[in-house]
Amino acid sequence: MKSFFEIIKMVANEPYSGIENNISSFVDVEKSTINAINRAHNYIWNLHNFPFKNSYLDFKTVAGQSSYEACLGNILNIKLDNANLKLINDPDNFAFEIGLGKPQSFYLDFTTDNRKIVLYKTPDNSYDVRVKFETFMSIKGLDGSLKQSFELKDDKLNLPPEIEPLYLNCLTAKSVCYLLNDVSDENYAPYDKAFTDAYQNLINLSGVKTNTLIII
Known part of the structure; x- marks a missing residue:
């Protein structure tokens, strides 16, 4: 399972994330990056009644x-x-x-x-x-403690390993959308579509119905 710091670096590697892609230390991560990833994670986690919850x-x-x-x-x-x-x-x-x-x-x-x-x-x-x-406890700390949001660099997603790759695809794309924070930006639409496609794959893997709870 990927650590929070590894997830941050995944997002940073996206061309239009606006994050320095050679981050070497968690202390150098900007609060806006942490907030964007947590916001994306909370959005995805609460978007549907996924069985893995x-x-x-x-x-x-x-x-x-x-x-x-x-x-x-x-x-x-x-x-x-x-x-x-x-x-x-x-x-x-x-x-x-x-x-x-x-x-x-x-x-x-x-x-x-x-x-x-x-x-x-x-x-x-x-x-x-x-x-x-x-x-509600979607994050697991290194010591096994459960929490609702990413806080520390070694925090991990509290979900089955087989779900993680597709979930991270959703999380990466949605995080960049929040980092761009402008639907009129020419790079926003491609990431929004990437999220929609990844989310549909997550739905298919989870085997759930598609009546979603829309959270703005």
């Missing part, structure tokens, strides 16, 4: 405890002992019953600093819970 959080319930730390991502499904839990969309107007039992529903609590998964009923025993979610 899916991750899982597993935990066991504790009898008498209803609230649990939520994952950093968009929750797709929660199973308890392999049975799907129903989402309570409006907990403020839901008729909760007091007492313990085997949970069959859940809701998300945003009233604390850290988002919580709240199970209903409150567990009466220890149960296996699996949360399927789309992760």
